[in-house]
Amino acid sequence: xxxxxxxxxxxxxxxxxxxxxxxxxxxxxxxxxxxxxxxxxxxxxxxxxxxxxxxxxxxxxxxxxxxxxxxxxxxxxxxxxxxxxxxxxxxxxxxxxxxxxxxxxxxxxxxxxxxxxxxxxxxxxxxxxxxxxxxxxxxxxxxxxxxxxxxxxxxxxxxxxxxxxxxxxxxxxxxxxxxxxxxxxxxxxxxxxxxxxxxxxxxxxxxxxxxxxxxxxxxxxxxxxxxxxxxxxxxxxxxxxxxxxxxxxxxxxxxxxxxxxxxxxxxxxxxxxxxxxxxxxxxxxxxxxxxxxxxxxxxxxxxxxxxxxxxxxxxxxxxxxxxxxxxxxxxxxxxxxxxxxxxxxxxxxxxx
Numbered sequence: 001x002x003x004x005x006x007x008x009x010x011x012x013x014x015x016x017x018x019x020x021x022x023x024x025x026x027x028x029x030x031x032x033x034x035x036x037x038x039x040x041x042x043x044x045x046x047x048x049x050x051x052x053x054x055x056x057x058x059x060x061x062x063x064x065x066x067x068x069x070x071x072x073x074x075x076x077x078x079x080x081x082x083x084x085x086x087x088x089x090x091x092x093x094x095x096x097x098x099x100x101x102x103x104x105x106x107x108x109x110x111x112x113x114x115x116x117x118x119x120x121x122x123x124x125x126x127x128x129x130x131x132x133x134x135x136x137x138x139x140x141x142x143x144x145x146x147x148x149x150x151x152x153x154x155x156x157x158x159x160x161x162x163x164x165x166x167x168x169x170x171x172x173x174x175x176x177x178x179x180x181x182x183x184x185x186x187x188x189x190x191x192x193x194x195x196x197x198x199x200x201x202x203x204x205x206x207x208x209x210x211x212x213x214x215x216x217x218x219x220x221x222x223x224x225x226x227x228x229x230x231x232x233x234x235x236x237x238x239x240x241x242x243x244x245x246x247x248x249x250x251x252x253x254x255x256x257x258x259x260x261x262x263x264x265x266x267x268x269x270x271x272x273x274x275x276x277x278x279x280x281x282x283x284x285x286x287x288x289x290x291x292x293x294x295x296x297x298x299x300x301x302x303x304x305x306x307x308x309x310x311x312x313x314x315x316x317x318x319x320x321x322x323x324x325x326x327x328x329x330x331x332x333x334x335x336x337x338x339x340x341x342x343x344x345x346x347x348x349x350x351x352x
Contacts, residue, residue: 031072034072036077038070038083038085046250049232049251050230051230060265061265064238067287067290085331108239111220114222117133117223120231122272122276139158141217141219147204147217160190162176162188181211187200241271252347267298268340277341288324297334299338301320324337
């Protein structure tokens with residue numbers, strides 16, 4: 001049998017070799033369920049934001065840093081394995097646990113819209129410009145497997161009412177739902193693709209509880225912030241919540257008489273909420289490198305106090321500030337990494 005096999009190989013070696021080469025090439029370019037996270041870019045926010053319907057003219061630049069995510073095949077996997085700045089991740093990790101790339105794109109667009117609006121609110125407040133914050137409902141960011149609404153609601157829908165009653169904050173929605181007993185029928189009014197719909201299903205116990213009622217979704221506020229001094233932002237395909245702090249700084253510098261940039265290039269990252277709290281984000285080491293490659297010397301990093309408890313859940317076991325400082329020390333020793341916990345703190349430290 002073995003002799004026959006080798007005899008066949010010898011007679012048809014050209015065909016066999018050709019097939020082997022084809023299989024190897026196909027194998028190397030075939031998409032893998034892996035992604036590479038790499039340093040992205042550092043871009044001047046003045047190119048994306050308008051204040052009073054004009055491009056801001058600041059004495060300096062606030063830079064938006066990004067992380068590049070690329071799908072891998074055999075060739076690009078090998079290339080990225082030898083890049084010290086690249087991190088290889090599973091598809092699930094790269095998409096933040098989203099069920100699909102489409103859901104991931106929807107979520108990132110929602111985060112971006114929310115981030116821009118909360119940045120506007122903080123900038124208006126700090127610049128003492130009157131503004132209005134309109135609450136429309138709560139975005140569905142994810143649906144848990146045990147939710148009875150999982151076949152009715154979709155990621156990106158906006159919940160507008162519970163049992164035909166509207167509320168003015170996410171907390172009010174949550175309080176109303178939690179007053180119900182687990183297993184109670186609730187009617188949810190929601191907007192899907194600009195169409196009004198309703199769905200009725202039973203509540204479930206919130207994760208980690210036995211008797212606290214929920215509908216089994218992860219949510220964020222759907223808000224719009226408006227003023228007689230209009231501020232707008234168009235980031236194109238860039239998504240996610242991590243630009244909030246830098247958006248707010250660019251907007252504030254343009255709205256107020258303060259020269260906050262003061263001739264400097266300032267990069268940074270961090271989400272921002274309506275109270276000005278700066279939140280941690282992913283990939284901060286890649287963003288430090290992106291800022292360094294753009295020649296930036298000042299980088300603002302979200303700060304939380306490191307404790308044994310929160311370090312268990314941090315990227316590489318380090319807080320954003322710790323990882324940013326470590327990365328700068330290794331790859332950008334002339335960069336100053338500044339820790340900030342709030343928007344007002346960022347303003348104070350930049351003015352000093």
